[in-house]
Amino acid sequence: MGRLSLLCMRRPLACIAVWVALGVLSLLAVPRLAVEGLPTLQVPVLRVITLYPQTPPEAVEREITIPLENALSSVAGITRIESVAKLGITRTTLHLRIGSSSYRAAFRVREQIDALYPSFPHGAAKPVVLSSELSRRPAAVLGVLPDGELSFTELSSITRDQVLPLLAAMPQFSQVRLRAYRESELHIRLVDRLLGAAEFGPEQIADRVNGALRPYALGSIEQDGRRHMVRIAPEADSPEALASLPVQAALGLGQLGVVELGETALDEFFLVDAEPGLGIELYAAPGVGEIRAVAALMSELPALEQRFAGRLQLRVVDEAGSALWGAIVSVVAALCIGVVVAFLVLLPSFRRPALALLPAAALPATLVAVLPLLEALGVSINLITLSGFVVGLGMVFDNAIMVTDRLISLPGFSPEAGAEAIAELGAGLFAATATTMIVLLPVLALRGTLGLLFGEAALVMLLLPPASLLAAVTLVPALYLLLLRNSPEVQVLSPVVVPVVLPVSLRLPGRLAGRLPGRLPGRLPGRLPGRLPGRLPAFSRTRVRRVHGAVVLLISSLGLVLVMSRVPRETLPQSPGLGYELQVRFPAGTGVELTSSRLQRLYRQFILNPELEPLYARGGVGSKDTEARSGTVEAQNTARLLFQARPDIDLVGLERSVRLKFPDAYIEARPRPNQVAAALSSLGEHAAFLQAQTREELAWATSSLSSFGFAQSGFTTASPGVELSLQAAALSNSGSSPAPVIGALQFIGEGQHIADIRLKGRERPVRVFLEPARLLSGSEAFQTTINRLELLELFLSSGPRSLNLLGSLEAVESADALYRSNRQPALPVPQPVIQELEQLEAPAGTVLFMPEREHSASTASEIGVAAAAAILLILLLLSAVFESPRQAVLVLGATVPCAAAALSAVWLAGGSINLGVGLGLIMLFGNAVNTTILPAALLQRSGGNRSPADAVRELGRGILFSTLSTAAALLPALVAGLRFPGIHSYTALPLFAGLLMGTPLSLLVFLAFSKQVSPTTADLTTQECTAE
Incomplete structure (x- = not known):
């Protein structure tokens, strides 16, 4: 490392030219980077299509579909198989594990097909395998309305045959879907x-x-x-x-x-400004990004509207570009402000402003080195990667600050002396950089959706340290030689910065170690009581320091354990939603068919009601989940109406939903902030009308069932209370038994808030009634009941395989304990809501106001395994760097105060331990190790010529600057998180608090337990020769 710095100082212009060339390469790579709101979560999907002309669905299923499913079920990586058999054709959809390669799976699927095809009957075509990756959410949704006298069928025909091909031809979109269309x-x-x-x-x-x-x-x-x-x-x-x-x-x-x-009758519908129409979902192509795709659509939309004027109207119902672009702008602003604040913190710390430009030059150099790598790896610019830049911004300055501090401290500068000074820091800088990279490697190993999301942020933070180290040992020495080689020596710290920013100066331990112990005994006898001077000599300098360090470690460890037991845990941090969902459900036992007219009527009466219009937005998508097999369609009797929030609605901090209960029907929505009481009141006023309408629908269904020859039909009104309906659809399969669910219900029925439990219907929907008088108590028993109900819902929704876990009450109890230990506790029901609940009349308007929660025990265990792996890898690295295992253990032990300070800040801020905070703790662990690894490495390299206090005193100014610049760079991210919470704010909080409050304590622990390294035989011989 010293030789590379010497080469750059001897050829400074050549070094700068190389970095300029990298900057040009970065400018060429930036336009090719996709800009999107979130990383493209691609779900690998394989479609197998087999033609068997003029064959009825039953024969297609028997001869083609079932053998094909049996053969493909053995392919590794397939999580779910869905098949639809129709007249002359069968379609099989293979859902792959997230993150797996669709090309490799397609190759294995074709191998199975090649082995199976000879057994197919004559006339059956060879199955065709189509590979596609479906994005989880569309980039834009267009609404299509007739403009003239077009019928719905004609509108569907024009849209499908003329509009869709034009949109599909746009290179910014990979897939275009038509919703709610009708055919002849x-x-x-x-x-x-x-x-x-x-x-x-x-x-x-x-x-x-x-x-x-x-x-x-x-x-x-x-x-x-x-x-x-x-x-x-x-x-x-x-x-x-x-x-x-x-x-x-x-x-x-x-x-x-x-x-x-x-x-054809509609099994889904689409409303555009309360009018029936068609929906077009457009999915961004890989590598393009949602923002650019939406921009291209907006530029092309006027031409499309002009082309189809007089026949149809195109309106934008939903687009992800505006909201996501605003979020990206806020994160970029936090990034830029962080750079300015970090520079302003460094500026008063030197006598000449030019000295602060040396560490600042590392930022653009690091960016020009990282951006081409991101483009080569196919990583886009999104909220996650920008959050990685925001969090990793402070690390960019660390290496450059340490190198600058060493260069300006030289009494006489020369390229050789500068290279020697950098070489002394080489082992410490390399170890610190390797530490930061190693702690992020386990995060990259996370699987599934979380791995795809937070892996990109970890990748950015993994690339920043080596790029900043390269800039620190090459560009910074070259600029120092050109700009400041003839400047006077500058190594005086500004007296204003240290006491204001840090309560304990990082130079204080060095002064206490080097100066105060020699003066303390001489000054104390004249000022302290007479019996104290006689006792003071009994305390040696080493014993006092170890006592201090032991006290700090003990308090930090106890605080860490206490805070860990109190801070709630969740998988993902609660973030503001971008839309609402209205859910209407009729259990199958009632026989109510969800037709388009009924759904539109409910939509108009609830969402487009004049009194509710100020609270909710218009427009949305409605769909009914269907499952087809052998040519028959079985409706799941569930409809979802999705609608966006109004542009002037602030969704930050609102994560609660309102549920309105009717007999066997549910309507779910979210109110605007600060209008919860108004929303509940409006719901209560219109509940009676909606309930009467629901009664009409049920009466119609009853008469229809009677006319069709059913022996028994009818409906019952739910008793006063809140009804939680858990659809056990898996029990309708042949051979399934309701015994496990009944056993689980008996266990749940032990709760005091259960009034009635029923298991009925063809698909056996579980219906649980809770007494309204006890809902408002907010007791722990009620929360336990809710926990158990959610546990049952979790098991029922995951398929028959999970139902086996409910075979015994012991299994339910153990699973319930595991579930409750890994979830965030419920928030209490606000008092204004309780008052509104008491005023509403049951059963029409009983409303349950509960917070939404995220829970995943498997994800929490993955985060814990990643943290344990990071600690193990760091321990192996330290064992390789240091000759004494004691130094490695000491460096790790010194990180405890930082972790305690970080989690205490999260607890005081009312946060939770989630994946964003976990990523911040992992980053803090790397930075805390770097704080003590630099003086430890310098102490070992000196060969006994320096004491621990000397090593900390020499590097104290650099450590102080690094801590301040990192904390200053993170401060705008914390401020921006108050407006738009994201991974940058959740990750920055523990990192900011741990650096400011934990770094001085970590150095104190290091000084308390470190020993001066004994010189080796070679060092002693060199010293003797020098003395002679």
Whole structure:
């Protein structure tokens, strides 16, 4: 490292030219970087399409779908398989594990298909494998409305055939989806009078039409090792042929009614400003980013509107560009302000402002070295990577500050003397840089969505330290030689900065060690009582220091354990939402069908109500989850209405939802901040009307079921209280038993707040009623009940495999304890909400106001494993750097005060231990190790010529500058987090507090327990020769 610095000081212009060339390369790489709000979370998906023409769905499923699923289920990396078998075609969707390679999985899938295809029947085409990566959220959503006399079918046809190809041709989008469109279908309207005369019933007509429209598989014939399916072609393949279909001798279907083309019934709908329309979802292409994709769409939208004027209207319902761009601007502003504040902190610390420019020059040099690497690795500029820059900004100055401090402290500067001074710091700088990189390696190993999200921030912070070290040992010495070689010696610290910023100066331990012990005994006898001087000599200098260090370690350790037990834990920090969700649900046992008209009616009555309009925004997407197999569609009877917040609504700090309960129906939404009481009051006023409408729908369903021949039908009104409906859809499968769920319900029923538990319906929805009088108590027993209910919901929603865990009450109790130990405790219900609850009449307007929570025990364990791995790797590094294991353990032990200070700040701020805070603690651990590893390395290199106090005193100014600059760079991130909480603010808080409050204590522990290194034999020989 010293030789490289010597070369740069002898050829300073060449060194600067190399960095300028890197800057040009960085300028060329920046335009190619994708700019988006969040990292592109791609879900690898493989689609396998198999054609088997003119074959009914049952035969397609039996001959193609089931064998294909059985063969592909053995492919590694597949988490879920979904298949849809229709007339002449089967589609199989393979969902891969997040982070896995879709290309490798596609290769293995093709291998399985090659082995399976010879057993397919004759006429079946070879399955085609399509690889795609679906983004989790669209970059933009367009609404399409008719502009004229277009029917919904014509609007769907124009949008699908003309608008979608134009949007799909844009290179900024990888996928375009059409929502809520209608297609043509055959409608048959029969005349009752004609049916009575022909002595035909609707059932017989339906059977005759069904038989005429579908082919039949009579069997198969095997020839030359291949099976050939024997089929009967359909009798009718057009409306005219169907109208002439004979249903009786000389009596065609057209003579009994009307056969005409109509529109398909909607299983989803899309509202644009309260009007039915179509939805177009546009997903950004990989490498483009949502912001640039939205910008390209906005520039192209006027031309599209002009082209289709008079036929349809295009409106932007949702776009991720504006909100995410504002968030990025706030983070970039925090980054720029952090640079300015760090420079202002360094400026008064030297006599000449030019000296502060030397460490500041490391920032652009580091950026020009890192940005091309990010472009080569395919990393985009987003909130996560920018947060990594914000948090890692302070580390950029550390190495440059230490090098600058050593250069200006030289009594006589020369390139050789400067290289020798940098060489003395080489081992410490290298170890400090390696420490910061090593602590981030376990974060890169996190799997799943969290690994994709926070891995990019860790990658940025992993690239910054080596780039800053390279700039510190090359560019800083070259600039110092050109600008300041003839300047007077500058090594005086400004007397104003230290006592104001740090309560304990980092130079104070060195002064106490080097000066005060020699003067203290001489001054004390004249000022202290007479018996004290006789006792003071009994305390040696080493014993007093070790006592101080032991006290600091003991207090820090106890505080760390206490704070760890009190700070709540969660997976992700609570962040403001960007939209709302209105959920309407009818359990399957009621027989209510969620048609488009009913959903639109509910939407208008609730969201677009004039009194609720100021509280919520208009527009949104509605969909009904469906599952198709063998040509049949089974509705899950759940609808979601998504709608955005109004632009003037501030969502920061609002993470609660309001649930309005009707008989077997739910409407869920979020109110605006500071208008919770108004929202609850409005909900209560309109609850009776909505409940009456729900009764009408249930009455309609009852009459319909009776007309269809069902023996029993009807509905019941829920008793006063809050109803929690947990859909146990997995129990509807053949062979499933409700016994595990009943056992779990018995365990949950031990709670005092349970009024009634029922398990009924074809899909056995679990219905739990809570007594309203006890809901407002806020007792611990009620929270335990909620915890157990959420635990049951978690198990029921994860499929039949998890139901096996509920086989015994012991398993439920252990799982419940594990679940409650890894989740954030519930917030108490606010008093104004309680008052509003008491004023509402049950059962129509009973509202449960509860906070939303994130929980994941597996993720918490992954974070703990990452932290343990970081500590182990650092211990191995320190063991390799230091000759004595005692020094390695001492450097690690000195980090305890920093960790205690950081977690105390998180606790006092009302935060939680989440992944963002965990990343900050890992970064703090690396910085705390760097604080003591530099004097320890210098102490070892000196070979006994320096005492620990001398090493700290020589490096104290550099450590002080590094701590101040890092803390100053993090301060704007903390301020910005008050407005837009993000990973930068959650990570910066423990790092900021740990550096300011823990660094002086860490140095105190180091001085208390470190020993002066004994010189080796070679060093003693050198000293004797020098003395002679």
